[in-house]
Amino acid sequence: MRGISLDRSISLPWGLGAEDADELFKVCHQMRIAEESIVLDASRLHFIDPLGMATLRALLEEQAATKDIEIQFLSTDLTGYLARMDFFKDLEIGGVDLSRIGNRQDRSGSLVEITKVTSLMEAETTASRLAEALTGSLTKSDRNAPVDEATGRNEFDAYRRPIEYSLKELLQNSLTHARREGRGEASVWVTCQYYPRKELVRMAIVDNGCGFLATLRAHPEVVEKTHQGAIEAALRPRVSCNRGPMAQFGGTENQGVGLTTTARIAEVAGGSILVASGDAMHHTGTKQSRVMENIGWEGVSISFLCKRSQLPSVSIGELLPADPAISAEQDLGIFQFR
Template identity: 25%
Template sequence: MKILLPNIVSSIASIDSFNQQIYAAIEKKYKTIVIDASNLVFITPLGMISMILGIKNLNKYMDVYLDLNKCEIVSYLERLNFFEYIPKNIISNCCLEEYKSRNRNDTSSILLEILPLTDDDDLECMTDSILKIFSENNLSSKVVNNIVNITTELGTNIYHHSEGQGYVTVQLYKKSSKIRIGIADDGIGIINKFKVKATATDNQHEILRKAFMKNETTREDAGGLGLNTMRVNSFADSFKNSSVLLKTGNNIYNILCRDIQIYKTTSFYPGTYYDFCIEIA
């Protein structure tokens, strides 16, 4: 079985298409699968996270090979530490040593490379990196606080509540004054976590509305900002424009300032994927 990656893996819809193939392969119980990256010319950091999670889950059930022959962006994948988080024995048609041995430019003032979120130390590392990015670019403390609040809430949810693996990446695009945040896990998903507070008649959309539009939390203690406060921070007046897309359960959702709408109905697979694009005012 082969999964041929498209030229571009950037939108959450293209990530969703890849994930559908991943979990269909698991369901069909293939013995071997090849992920062919020969056509790939552009991928977002969130796309890389989806590949890491997908490959690691496939590898539990079958032999997996990542074919990098003719792939034009191996250097970029290596630069964001993609290869650090996938099994080393699955890579074919590529020698990574030449990429690992080259001199790297320091991009820590604009980029948080892919980072796993497994404990408080990882969360502290994430926060320190974000503070470095925004302080070195002279952004306001209000912007910094908004971004830290967003990432802290979601990062904490991953390692305390998702029951899966999760990763985060943050990038500042200085020319366009845009911030991209990608954060995802392969856990039980928001809907399953919030079902305990839902009524018997609530559908998935209604469960999410309650999670994002009210100050509710699944935590036993009083800590945590809650997804509602995360949503408020995403549309703060320090931002000119914000786009927040979420894949969980059977749908991709568009999180808005005062609502959450179904963006696209798709298939179910584990986890929660957030794609933030925020333009600074």
């Protein structure tokens, strides 16, 4: 690696993540436009959440192919934490001394390392594995305990199922829609963590694909052909479905309700999702979307937040949007004859 000057370093904020996503995407924009080398000044950085980790990791992989990268003044605690999350795995980054972090601590009870997913076959198995690992930190109940006759699930399942559904839908949707418009090599990065002091579960699913606007530009629901309009449309039921002739582009069919239902799961569990694509961002908690000035993300970046204690109250079946075809049959009185 060539010598890197600190004169044009990019200063990282106190925190990188969903709480101040503008700062995160501002840093990403600065990294993209940097010439030849990237120097990150981490002297102020104290906190990074799953969205910050997954987004930064995805961008570092892309930029490392053509630029030298260095992180200066990263604290020993954060270095150890990021190493535990596999943030530095297979990356050549200067300025980071991994020899100082000692033995890797077992924190499997509260976090799930950054995982890169490159195929739809991987998506489902990865979602199940991550959900199982994360659920183990949310409850000490026996995963093999008898199920409740009324609900058809035990306590472990009550925590696992909303997490697994959300991960599967977000991972599969990301891969299906990201690989259009010449982005056939797009990948998805996912990571999760449970914060026991606040009883919060955070997950992030980030892709480096074409973004929502490229996928939905021709859809009649996208009246304004903007990134903001595309995100708002994608959150509506069945807008981003991938059925019939459209399935040939993604290699699979889906009903277009995954993102909608995942947002509802987060809401019922006392949380929300944050969606960023292009120059726009939407927060389901505030139900507001806006344009980010001169910054953004090339692809789709999603943060999921919920309260641990409210996960068992989630009934996925009740949150699924109604199928118009079935509703029409019921209205006509023919559903009962099937």
